[in-house]
Amino acid sequence: MKSRIFAWLLALILLSACALALPGESGRVPLGGEPEKGKGPAAGKEMKEYRIITATDLHYISPVLTDQGEYFTNLVTYADGKAMPCIEEIAEAFTDRVISEAPDLVILSGDLTFNGAVKSHTDMAAKLSRIEKAGIPVLVIPGNHDIGRSSAAMFRGKNFTRVPSPDAVLFRRIYRDFGPDEAASRDPVSGSYTWRAGEDLLILMLDTNSGAENALPEASFAWLEQVLSEARERKERVIAVSHQNLYIHNKAYFRGVVIDNAPGAAALYEKYGVLLNLSGHMHMQHLEEDYGVPDMATSSLAVYPHHYGLITVSKEGLVYETRDLSVSAWARERGSEDPRLLDFENWSRTFFEKTMERQAAARAAGAEGFTKAEKKRMAEAMVRVTSAYFRGEPLDMDTVREAMDLWNRVPGGGYGAYVESIRRDLEKDHRHLEIRTGRD
Numbered sequence: 001m002k003s004r005i006f007a008w009l010l011a012l013i014l015l016s017a018c019a020l021a022l023p024g025e026s027g028r029v030p031l032g033g034e035p036e037k038g039k040g041p042a043a044g045k046e047m048k049e050y051r052i053i054t055a056t057d058l059h060y061i062s063p064v065l066t067d068q069g070e071y072f073t074n075l076v077t078y079a080d081g082k083a084m085p086c087i088e089e090i091a092e093a094f095t096d097r098v099i100s101e102a103p104d105l106v107i108l109s110g111d112l113t114f115n116g117a118v119k120s121h122t123d124m125a126a127k128l129s130r131i132e133k134a135g136i137p138v139l140v141i142p143g144n145h146d147i148g149r150s151s152a153a154m155f156r157g158k159n160f161t162r163v164p165s166p167d168a169v170l171f172r173r174i175y176r177d178f179g180p181d182e183a184a185s186r187d188p189v190s191g192s193y194t195w196r197a198g199e200d201l202l203i204l205m206l207d208t209n210s211g212a213e214n215a216l217p218e219a220s221f222a223w224l225e226q227v228l229s230e231a232r233e234r235k236e237r238v239i240a241v242s243h244q245n246l247y248i249h250n251k252a253y254f255r256g257v258v259i260d261n262a263p264g265a266a267a268l269y270e271k272y273g274v275l276l277n278l279s280g281h282m283h284m285q286h287l288e289e290d291y292g293v294p295d296m297a298t299s300s301l302a303v304y305p306h307h308y309g310l311i312t313v314s315k316e317g318l319v320y321e322t323r324d325l326s327v328s329a330w331a332r333e334r335g336s337e338d339p340r341l342l343d344f345e346n347w348s349r350t351f352f353e354k355t356m357e358r359q360a361a362a363r364a365a366g367a368e369g370f371t372k373a374e375k376k377r378m379a380e381a382m383v384r385v386t387s388a389y390f391r392g393e394p395l396d397m398d399t400v401r402e403a404m405d406l407w408n409r410v411p412g413g414g415y416g417a418y419v420e421s422i423r424r425d426l427e428k429d430h431r432h433l434e435i436r437t438g439r440d
């Protein structure tokens with residue numbers, strides 16, 4: 001029962017890909033061809049303090065591919081709360097925000113696009129070019145929505161038509177300026193690579209979506225160990241990046257969420273002292289630090305409160321903290337008169353919570369022996385708990401205790417059992433992490 005409740009919650013977010021999949025979805029196209037020769041280390045700047053912006057799961061769709069008509073609107077309204085009606089503005093606001101923050105590096109950890117359309121990728125790459133023209137390097141890896149998607153489509157009115165999705169080779173060509181062509185080392189099997197950020201900081205971009213599905217190809221492990229071993233010899237600190245998670249964040253729901261052969265990668269990360277893994281995919285802000293390497297999953301940039309991570313690396317260690325992308329501030333600066341954009345945070349929060357509310361109301365309606373008012377309180381509490389859980393924020397359980405007591409009266413524990421199982425998560429703030437390396 002408990003796992004069924006988990007399945008409801010996370011399936012809502014994670015399996016939206018399935019819900020959104022169009023008929024005939026066929027999965028990935030394997031990576032082919034030999035890797036191009038890397039250009040070697042990027043600028044080996046001396047590290048004093050290094051600032052990195054990381055974001056994930058933007059799920060961008062080119063405006064050319066949607067008229068925001070009936071089919072598309074239904075698709076995104078009854079999905080997982082991504083603010084797709086404003087995705088162009090979110091992408092533009094993020095691009096401008098990055099340029100004004102002027103970090104030393106930007107990392108995007110996959111699910112760059114909504115449904116993997118080539119046109120969405122090329123438009124996305126144009127935005128990333130704008131960032132690089134401002135002198136800020138960008139690194140990307142694909143997520144499970146980016147390559148070989150037969151669900152890639154253009155939406156018009158009540159209909160859709162399929163459009164091309166890149167294979168791994170084309171993906172790499174589109175994003176060649178954003179990592180692959182500037183790599184310090186490239187895995188000859190998957191699209192994984194390393195990138196030298198500073199004199200003692202190496203970024204390891206692990207691609208678990210183009211050489212194998214939800215996994216690092218077994219043949220890539222030799223390369224992985226080699227780059228980690230060389231990094232240790234050079235006394236480089238390593239930040240690893242993956243789309244799917246390195247460790248289990250939710251014990252009742254992890255298949256397809258965690259990299260299938262993650263234990264092998266995690267063992268190497270632990271052996272060679274990788275500092276941190278950055279991941280995404282769940283659309284949930286969640287820090288898992290019970291294992292050898294902290295795995296910080298940043299929530300989706302497309303979902304309220306539109307987190308991105310700001311990482312500061314210094315000789316003393318590393319600090320990760322989230323920032324909320326303010327689309328309304330961006331809209332005001334641009335002189336927009338669109339009321340939805342000017343009040344974007346309210347609009348986006350409501351859009352996300354409505355998704356939760358529909359599910360919660362349906363569950364409460366199915367519970368027997370409760371008054372209408374009690375069912376309303378039960379549904380409201382579910383929305384509060386789920387929203388806090390996905391934002392990675394602690395929740396004062398006293399504020400939902402009465403409703404949880406009602407849920408606990410539902411045979412089998414109902415939603416109360418689920419809340420009980422994530423109680424520890426709800427006590428913690430998952431938006432912040434500090435690692436001290438003790439170097440000087």
Ligand SMILES: [Fe+2]
Nearest residue numbers: 111143144281
């Ligand atoms: Fe994903």
